[in-house]
Amino acid sequence: MPESIPSLSQFLDELSAIEREAAPEIAAARSADALEAVRVRYVGRKSGRLSPLSGMVARMSATDRPAAGQAFNAAHTRVQEQLAAHAARIQAAATSSAPAVDLTMPGRAVWRGARHPVTIVIDEIADIFRELGFTIALGPEAESEWYNFTALNFPPDHPALDMHDTLYLDGGALLRTHTSPVQIRTLQRYPPPVRVLVPGNVYRRDVFDASHAPMFAQIEGLAVDEGVSFVDLKATLTHFARRFFGSATTRFRPSFFPFTEPSAEMDVECQICRGSGCATCKMVGWVEILGCGMVHPSVLESAGLDAERYTGWAFGMGPGRVAQQRYNIPILRELYDGDVRVLGALGQ
Amino acid sequence: MNASVEWLSAFVESGLSPRALRDLITERAATVDAIEPVRIDLANIVVGRVVAAVRHPDSDHLWLTRVDAGGADPVDVVCGASNVTVGTAYPFAPVGTTMPNGITIERRKIRGQVSNGMLCSARELGLGDEHEGILPITTDAASGTPLLDALPIGDTRLVVDVLPNRPDLLSHIGIAREIAAATGRPLREPSIPTSGENRAIADVPAPAGVETTGTTDGVRVTVDDATDCPAYLGVVVRGVRVGASPPWLVARLAAVGVRSISNVVDVTNYMLHGYGQPMHAFDLARLGGSGAAVHVRRAAAGERLTTLDGVDRTLDPSMVVIADATRAQGVAGVIGGQGTEVSGETTDLFLEIASFDPRRVRATRRTLGISTDASFRFERLVPPTSPADSYATVVRLLAAVAGGRVVAPPVLVSASGPRSGARARLVLRSKRVAQVLGVPVPASESARLLATIGFTVTARGDDLDVAAPTWRTDIAAEIDLVEEVARLRGYATFPNELRPYRLGTVPDDPLVSRAARLRELLVGRGFVEVRPMPFVPHSNSDGTSVRVTNPLADTESYLRFDLLSSLARRAEFNLTRMEGDLRLFEVGTAFRARSDRPGRPVEDVRVAALCMGARRPPHFTDPSPPAWDEWDAKALAEAVAAVARPGSSIALQPVGTDGELWRIRADDVDVGRVIRVVLDAPPWAAPAYGVEVVLEETDVADVAPPGHHASATAAAAPTRDPVPQYRRPPSFPAVRVDLTLLVPAAVTSGSVEGVLRQANEPILEGIDLLSQFYGDNVPAGHRSVTWRLTFRHPERTLREKEVEARRDKLLRALETDLAVRQRTS
């Protein structure tokens, strides 16, 4: 079968396609050898990609042949020129005294941001409890006396209130002294089973000093259902402590909170001295981590639940205190001053 | 509560070391925060016996003594005390000892005679105020024995953190009860040492109970209100000799950190720390003598009293006072008055042993701004049974250390009788114990445990009838007994067994994930999260700031109404530390008063970001990167708002006044702003920009009335944030056309884009502003702005002609509507 006569437009398309492919390959060649390979691939006499096109010119119709020949020569010349120019660049780079690129110079950085250490601690705690089926609940920071104290079984004028020196707001509301009002809000809104974690800011009428701040973060957990017991409290919190602190031994000792009974304080074996006593743990061998207890029946009743049917446990801890220990921050205030040199180095 | 190990041992011989006691008390009852040696400062003082004493040849008041201090030979010591007696043992400070006052004893010559140490007085050792002579000690200990081992002053103090529910632990007897229960050793009454002419007394007359008023030894005692004062025991003690306390008593009090004052006052303090019963001794003569009237009544408005601390105080009718016939002589349960204070001249005492209303004592001491050891105990409740229970002990003590005698039965005013407020009777169900604690505890075990700490228990099948001892005022309900069983059994005995649980019904608050995404966004852009205090010194201009009623400082008088003012203060903090490249953010709460309804403020959760200084760290290719400007802030605001208000269409509305650049609108609702932040900044600081967006207003309403559950009428569970929907990416190529336009000064780029959009070209996919130019070839009053228009047809490739036609149509619209023309040159 005789070869068909190629059309001019087909020819020109093919020519420009080859030329477009050649340009980046030439530019990418990093050495004389690499460039020579590119040259052979495109304009080599026998196997170069342009050589079949010169044969095609010869087979074209007489009317198309001059235009095709002209286009071919121009394209061939442009590729040759690019090859020569790049060869000169490679030559110049090879003979110049300094290396073309000093790869030991620094990369172009961007600013590094940081979550707050307290946020990091809260997020880590939340991750562990989420695995155990806890969700996260939030609540207002300005609260009523009822949600903050009465519903949580604080007797009026009781010395238990001494630990909750309260900031009051004009109009009668107060700034919540703990995240526990959210226990009541959650128990009022949803039927058991309830398994929630409550992070948030709380307020105390305390002067700023090495270990006190008028506002600080707290995180609280609550589990309420039929059949929830002190064993669940101990087991869950011990599991948490192991996950959070590593292979930590825990200790539960009696404590008092108006809204839990039995109440306990959970200690973790001092990570510095492993229990033998050091300055960090004030020679006790244990570090206090959180307060906890079985939800007091009157708290369940405040939320309209049957305290004979449902039981629950709760805990509360200070992520700021944990962050202070973990990052060795001597003064609590450092967490709240917002010094970017401090926070930028701690956060992730 | 400071507890002395020696004092505890006087109540129960446990044989336990201080560390073992610490662990026992901590694990069973109350946390021991610290173990402190009481008199570590006396570690080098030894027992020295004077073996010879002669007058100093050159002095009429000095003695030359030879002291056996345990060494091979007695040492020569010069002594100035008139009571030095051969054969007696004294505390001896050898050369090199540092005394409690900080002075170090050296070998020196006194009027020509060498002295190798010092025989010490009680005052020099901090063992009392006695300084008229050296302190003779009665001991069998060999000479040279450390004084701390020879006298009961080598004590250890346990610092016990007693929580408000256990006032019974605010005494040595209370802690000793727990030790006795845990160790099985008996609790006993400490013996009272006597000395000199004071002798122990065997019997004390029983108190006579009356309802509101009665007389003892000529003194009439009247209690107005049994609620204010459920029990008041008054007793007259005659013939006391007020003076120094014996060393054992001084040592007991020193061990708990109480300074010896006089034998009488020390005895009342001993009763407070030993038995938890505060007492007050009045000088009977200054109270009106025989025939005095003691009246427990409310203070009159404006009534004045100079209290023991020397402060002249004005009282009010919310306070209860102890008054004589004419005036208040003490504030009930808080502090005594100066006018009736026991002094060296006192011979007869009126001793008050009472129980006062905890709430009233608490309110009174808060109003007066004083807290005493007595008020601390009264406001935690001293049981009404306690006065009658502790009366005999104090009478015996006073006889032994001050020689006093009770000649008439005391009077006990108590509306409900001496055993008033006795024991709540409760039922403890074993089923309930197992339900709460998670393991079955046999009724017999619960009964045994409760009995060890003084509960009276009667078994009734699987249930127990329980009566709490009088001192356990905290036991009021079954759950209190469950806690007792748990702690007496030991929290450690409950297994750490993770049991199956049911999933909860509570959905995640949607703000949680939104805040997390905002943190991710801003941290990724180089912002540092801060958690500033949300207090500000001033109200905002429209007066809707929420005022703190009782702020600690003037600078904290109001709650903040925005987050950017907090970030501005944090930026200034960093600027003073020469940090000027700042990117700060916070997710936090802002407050404002609601005009319609006072009471609860409105609060909302917001995100705010502040940026200033270099846009990126310097690099050798770009050593001084440009500073953040308003265009960075605008784009940041759009990005932040898109995350903060998911699913909303975000628009920035220009404002351009008072430093406010844009208001941020989400679905046409105002949700935030972009501002130039005004800072108190040094001249080198770059301009600061701030972005603030409200995430959501917090629901502050009550969920349900007190004692009620809302689930029956529960609102729908919080919805999830909306998510963007899938759109198939275009499969046909776009055609881009750059338009360079001459825009008159009065025309904004926004209006140009508005006209382009209003033309409603279905194939016009995008409008991007590329560049802006003023200058030579641009006519005055105009600027040259280049937009890139992107055309695309969803189903085919566009033809060049067709794109040109659309472009020309748009240009005509621009010319007609805005007199905006294409730039030709």
Ligand SMILES: [Zn+2]
């Ligand atoms: Zn340690």
